[in-house]
Amino acid sequence: MGYIDIHSHILPGMDDGSRSMGQTMRMLETAVNEGITIMIATPHNMPGKGCPPGSVVRRKAAELRRTVEQEGIPIEIIPGTEYYYREEVPDLLDSEDAVTLGDSHCVLVEFEPLAERNYIRNALRNILGLGYTPVIAHAERYVKLMEDIAILYDMRKNGILVQVNAMSVTGDNGRQAKKDVRNLLKKGLVDFVATDAHSDGRRAPYIQKCADILYRKYGAAYADALLFDNARELLL
DSSP states (O other), X not given: OOEEEEEEOOSTTSSSSOOSHHHHHHHXXXXXXXXXXXXXXXXXXXXXXXXXXXXXXXHHXXXXXXXXHHHTOOOEEEEOOEEEOOTTHHHHHTSTTOOOGGGSSEEEEEOOTTXXXXXXXXXXXXXXXXXXXXXXXXXXXXHHHHHOTHHHHHHHHTTOEEEEEHHHHHTTTXXXXXXXXXXXXXXXXXXXXXXXXXXXXXXXXOXXXXXXXXXXXXXXXXXXXXXXXXXXXXXX
């Protein structure tokens, strides 16, 4: 069974991810070689990086999906968005223009790296109040959250889900990120591991090295859940 990547910046020219269709095609070639069979395209909705309307995200994802099918690339492209939390996000999510992860009830949300724990908790409560399930993007990046991960236990009781980056698991995002993400994994506080791919270079959609570590250190059941079982449930 192939891996499901719920966080990628694969759509060309949408944000700070893929710059062109050519780069996207190279990223997809890497993804296929890494064993990925489904990618959720999650362009940023973030001032300074791009705030594309949901209609544009869906159209661009559909265009890429048609190209992938025409080229015979064995990957399914599904639309999504990575929302940078700010004052207007609840209104964006409360509109018909919101783009969830594959039309599910789940919303991928990121924060400023130094965001306070209470700010993150209140933001997630706001999203829950709109009837969505927040998925915290690359949770290991939030310094204050990592200083006291006990708050994650409480948030997960309320239905919050947690995503971490494959490159943090492997140590390619630095020693501290590796330490923090492996602590989260050890305590069972992670729901998804994704590539957060931005390019065909260092930040290409690499996941196999991470998968090897997950199966070896955390067991097949947990690794399966992180790499495809939980994502498949999300997309049903």
